[in-house]
Every structure is written in structure tokens, then in C-alpha cells.
Amino acid sequence: MTSGDPRGAARPETHAEVGAGAAVSSSGLTKRFRGGQVAVDGVDLAVPSGSVYGFLGPNGSGKTTTIRILLGLISPTSGSCELLGGAIPDRAASVLPRVGALVEGPAFHPYLSGRANLRRLDAADRAAHPATCDARIGQALDRVGLAAAAGKKYRAYSLGMRQRLAIAAALLQPRELLILDEPTNGLDPQGTREVRALISNLAASGVTVMLSTHLLSEVEQICSHVGVMHLGKLVAQQPLAELRAATAARVSIETDAPDKASATLRRLGFTEVAPTSGGVTAEAGELPPEKVLSELVYDGVPVRGFAVATPDLEDVFVSLTGEGFDVSG
Amino acid sequence: MSAADATAGVVTGAASAPWRRLSTRFLRSELGLVFGRRRNQVALAILAAVPVIIAVAVWWSAPPSGRGPNLIGAVSGNGVYVALAALGAELGLFLPLAVAAVASDAIAGEANQGTLRYLLTVPVGRARLLAVKYAGVLAYALAATLLVAAVGVAVGVAFFGGGEMILLSGSQIGFLPALGRVALICGYITACLAAVGALGLFVSTLTEQPVGAAIAVVVFTISNQILGTIPQLEPIHPYLMTHWWYGFGDLLRAPIATSSVGPGLLSAGIYTAVFLAAAWARLGSRDITS
Numbered sequence A: 001m002t003s004g005d006p007r008g009a010a011r012p013e014t015h016a017e018v019g020a021g022a023a024v025s026s027s028g029l030t031k032r033f034r035g036g037q038v039a040v041d042g043v044d045l046a047v048p049s050g051s052v053y054g055f056l057g058p059n060g061s062g063k064t065t066t067i068r069i070l071l072g073l074i075s076p077t078s079g080s081c082e083l084l085g086g087a088i089p090d091r092a093a094s095v096l097p098r099v100g101a102l103v104e105g106p107a108f109h110p111y112l113s114g115r116a117n118l119r120r121l122d123a124a125d126r127a128a129h130p131a132t133c134d135a136r137i138g139q140a141l142d143r144v145g146l147a148a149a150a151g152k153k154y155r156a157y158s159l160g161m162r163q164r165l166a167i168a169a170a171l172l173q174p175r176e177l178l179i180l181d182e183p184t185n186g187l188d189p190q191g192t193r194e195v196r197a198l199i200s201n202l203a204a205s206g207v208t209v210m211l212s213t214h215l216l217s218e219v220e221q222i223c224s225h226v227g228v229m230h231l232g233k234l235v236a237q238q239p240l241a242e243l244r245a246a247t248a249a250r251v252s253i254e255t256d257a258p259d260k261a262s263a264t265l266r267r268l269g270f271t272e273v274a275p276t277s278g279g280v281t282a283e284a285g286e287l288p289p290e291k292v293l294s295e296l297v298y299d300g301v302p303v304r305g306f307a308v309a310t311p312d313l314e315d316v317f318v319s320l321t322g323e324g325f326d327v328s329g
Numbered sequence B: 001m002s003a004a005d006a007t008a009g010v011v012t013g014a015a016s017a018p019w020r021r022l023s024t025r026f027l028r029s030e031l032g033l034v035f036g037r038r039r040n041q042v043a044l045a046i047l048a049a050v051p052v053i054i055a056v057a058v059w060w061s062a063p064p065s066g067r068g069p070n071l072i073g074a075v076s077g078n079g080v081y082v083a084l085a086a087l088g089a090e091l092g093l094f095l096p097l098a099v100a101a102v103a104s105d106a107i108a109g110e111a112n113q114g115t116l117r118y119l120l121t122v123p124v125g126r127a128r129l130l131a132v133k134y135a136g137v138l139a140y141a142l143a144a145t146l147l148v149a150a151v152g153v154a155v156g157v158a159f160f161g162g163g164e165m166i167l168l169s170g171s172q173i174g175f176l177p178a179l180g181r182v183a184l185i186c187g188y189i190t191a192c193l194a195a196v197g198a199l200g201l202f203v204s205t206l207t208e209q210p211v212g213a214a215i216a217v218v219v220f221t222i223s224n225q226i227l228g229t230i231p232q233l234e235p236i237h238p239y240l241m242t243h244w245w246y247g248f249g250d251l252l253r254a255p256i257a258t259s260s261v262g263p264g265l266l267s268a269g270i271y272t273a274v275f276l277a278a279a280w281a282r283l284g285s286r287d288i289t290s
């Protein structure tokens, strides 16, 4: 990340205020597969209602397995979890109709059209009203931009179209919670933008979204909260803003008059002002960098060099996971 | 994606659609899937071809001599017997194979495609899923049996006429009562195939490979028949799944006998119950990792 990046400017602030209670919570969730592999290891999730929760982790870190447990598809070796206040799997029948889910990529009947596939899922849903079926399917297809291809057989769909159909299936009913496992996988850049915009819109209307991804940029762009998975463990979980605070930009000034420069920086409200070998550094405040420079010059500080460095969120995650963002075994 | 996205509201539990206990939508969807599938349609077409082949073959070789199985010999006298000859000929392999293919696909096919996880998160309860899947299998078994019988009667009557039918007990009945006997036999055969379907459903919960499951069911069925031909194993014969299948001759007597059909229905019922219970126990506790 280079200097002067206006981070946070385009970030939606609406879902920063989070409603009471957790839409998803778990305690000590653990899954040991036959064969001994511990895919999920003592995970304590807390996804606040109204948040867009980025469930971030490299491939193989246990995101999908966690999501399968949350949806009652596999039973945890130990630990417990709740969706929308109802324990899973005991209360799954009453909770899951209010949850839209995408798990480990799309899966549909290949010889049925996209629309027929949605009709089948709707038919299976006892909470769905048959009279509104066609209207709801039409709406869901519209929202994911698949209306034109709705009549094609699923097997003729591209990966991006399949992904869109899976998202449409999650939107067949109004939901309180969406659990989306890598929803932008296989989408082209345009499709990725559309899906992210759709998620932001849904979140703005009050839907809680738990979004698993291995893409840091995705979390940065649309999430209000983040949980980081690494080797089956949840190594961090906090509002993105807090994490971002740890990555505040720093200015560094090369000068022969570090004392003078420090005084100016303090006057401008900079914190953590510290001397370096050839000058001073400080944590950047609200002031845009070019303003800082003119203030320094105005105060008669002889500036030889000026730089703004923003530590990458990626650096933060590397420090959390202790290693690079690679596939974990 | 439309601009209407922002209108997506949050619906509270109380405001959502009423709980519909008695909806047949999922069952109808399942029937559409089973009967709409090309493979299953081809299987039905093949099953339906057998009575036609039998009728043509018998008609070709007329006048009938005394050789061959009883039923084939009787065909040339009365068209309805074509249906019975076809059912008898297909009960050994074709009908169980067709039912096994559909039943094995029930859970394993959905698991293989990944659609199982999406059905379960709709949510469809696992017991309900099994019930609907088994209903689909039963419907297919019944349809296959009735189709063979109907085609058999139709070609039989066309080739050989639809006069009086001579029962195994020697007496004669008219054409309509004869159709009634055929319907009873179809019911009995469907009950036997229901056990095959239940076995298929169970095996289908064990694997994600529908073809493997179908093969397992057919192997089980055929080895039952083979064991049934080994005289040394006579003490266990009554307990074999296939032992009573050909007992439907009981239904061609006047009055109707129950010496084979009775234990046959009991056997089919027990096999069905045991396999369904096993399927439920297995699917109920299975991790869906597909």
C-alpha cells in the first residue's frame, strides 16, 4: 500500500452500528474428522447482528467445516453453536428458514434449468408459500443478474453463472442471516463487484451477513467485522475498524531539526511522535499529508524527505497467523 | 443486479409464511425429478418392451406346443397371460434393477451432486427427506409394474384376444375379473419391489456413488436368488428376500390362496421396515461433507 491512500473513505458506515445480540455464536466448536484431522479447533464465534462478518482464512483453514457445523450438516466433535438465538442442530427446523446459505460452491441438478432448480428448492421449503413461488424466483434471479439465462440447463452454466444461481437460491426468501461461503469464487471482476454491492445492499437493509473468504481485499471492501481462521483456530475476531487502528498510517520526516518537526507534528495533533536516525515519525492523524508538509515548511522546518507509510492489513494478518497466507494442511 | 436490492427487508420469524404441515409440493417435485429423468424413462421403455417381445415371439412360434413354462404356454390362449408372463420374466432382474437404480440415486445421487447439502439447509428434515425419497421410489416401482402389466394386457389382447381366463386351479373367469387378478398381482410385486427399494435407499445413505449403490443392491438380490436354488440351504430359503416373489400364482386361484402370498407380504414388510430403519439411522447421524 502506498502513501496517501484514502482508506475508509468508500467504506459503508451503515452497518458499523450493530444491533444487540449475536446472529451466530459458538463456543469451543471442534471437529475432528475420522482419520484424526482436526479441521476446527475450539472456535468461539460471535457474529454481531447487523454486521458483515468477514470469515477470513487461507484455503484449508476450516472455514467451510465451521459453516457446515453451523448449518447442521455435520455434527461437532465438541462444543456448541447457535444461529439467530436457536441452538443447532436442535432448533434447526425453526431457525434455518430464516437463514440463506451458500456452502462450498454451487450445486444443482445439471439437467434442470436454473429456474427449475430454484423451483425445486422452493418446493422443498415448507415455510415457502407456493402462490408467490414464481414471483420470488423471478426476483431472486433478477437480483443476481441471471434472469436472461434462467431457462438454460444448469450444466450449460459457466462457473460464474452457477455461483449467481446459488446466491439466488439463498435469496428465495427474505432472510435475517446469510452465510455465504466464498460467494465471489469464479466470478469475473464485474460479477465480483456486483456480488459485493449486493451483499452491501442486503446488509444495509438489516440482514446479517457472514462471509467466508480467503481474500483480504474482500474483507477490506465490504466487512464491518472480521474473524481470522488459521489451522482450524480462530486467531482474531474484532471490528474491522479496531484492526485498522492497529494499522494507522505513519508519517516519517527526514530533517536536521527533529525537535522543531516534533513540535509541529504535536501541534497538528499527531500522536506517538518519535525520533528516528534522520528525523521523526508519528502516527498520522486526520490531516492530509500535503497539509502536513506545508505546515512544516511554514514553521521553518527544513524538510529533506517526507513519506507516509501504511502497514498493509496483510502484514497484520501475517503477524496474527505467524506465517504467510498460504494453504494450511 | 437490480436497484431494488435495498428493498430487501428483514422479516421477523412471526411475519414469515405459516408453517405448512401438509404440503405435497416437495413430493410432487421429487416425482417430477424421478419420472423426468431420461435414464428412468429409458428404463421404463425397456421394461415395456418385454411384453411386446414375448407376445411377438409366442405369436411367431404358434401353434403353441406344450414346451416352455406354463405361463408362456397359456399366453396363446388368452392375452392377459402376456402381462403375467412379462411380469414373471422381469421380476428376476429387470424390475429389481430399475428400482435399484432409482433408489440408489435417492440420497447418493444428491450427495454426489452436492444438492443434498442445499436440501438439508432449506431446511428439509432428514426423516422427511427419506420419506419423500422413498415415496418417489415406491411410485416408480408401482409405475414400472403397472406399465409392464398394461402393455402386456394391451398387446396380449391385440394378438390373442381377451376371452375367458383359465386359472391355475382350473376354473375359468371372465376378462374383467382377470384384469382384477392382474391388478392384485401388480400390487404384490410392488410390495416385493418395495423391499428392494428400501434396501437401495439404505445403501444410498452409505455412499456418494449411486452406481456403486445400485450394483450392490442388484448383487444382493441376485445372490438371494442363487442361494434360493441351492437345496442344501433349504432351511434358510424362507428368509431370503426373493424367496416368495414368485408366489403370486396364489392370486391366480379360485378362491385366492395365501400360502405364499401371505408370508411373501410379511417378508417384504419386514425387509422394508428393517432397511428403512437402517437408512434412517444412517442418514440421521451422517456428516454431510459432500
Ligand SMILES: Nc1ncnc2c1ncn2[C@@H]1O[C@H](COP(=O)(O)OP(=O)(O)O)[C@@H](O)[C@H]1O
Residues within 6 Å of the ligand: A033, A034, A035, A037, A038, A039, A057, A058, A059, A060, A061, A062, A063, A064, A065, A066, A328, A329, B289
Ligand atoms: N470430510 C473430510 N474428511 C477429512 N478431512 C477433511 C474433510 N473435509 C475437510 N477436511 C480437512 O479439514 C481442513 C479444513 O477444510 P475446510 O473447512 O474445507 O477449509 P476451508 O474452507 O477454510 O478452505 C482441511 O485440512 C481439509 O483437508
Ligand SMILES: [Mg+2]
Residues within 6 Å of the ligand: A060, A063, A064, A065, A104, A181
Ligand atoms: Mg472452503
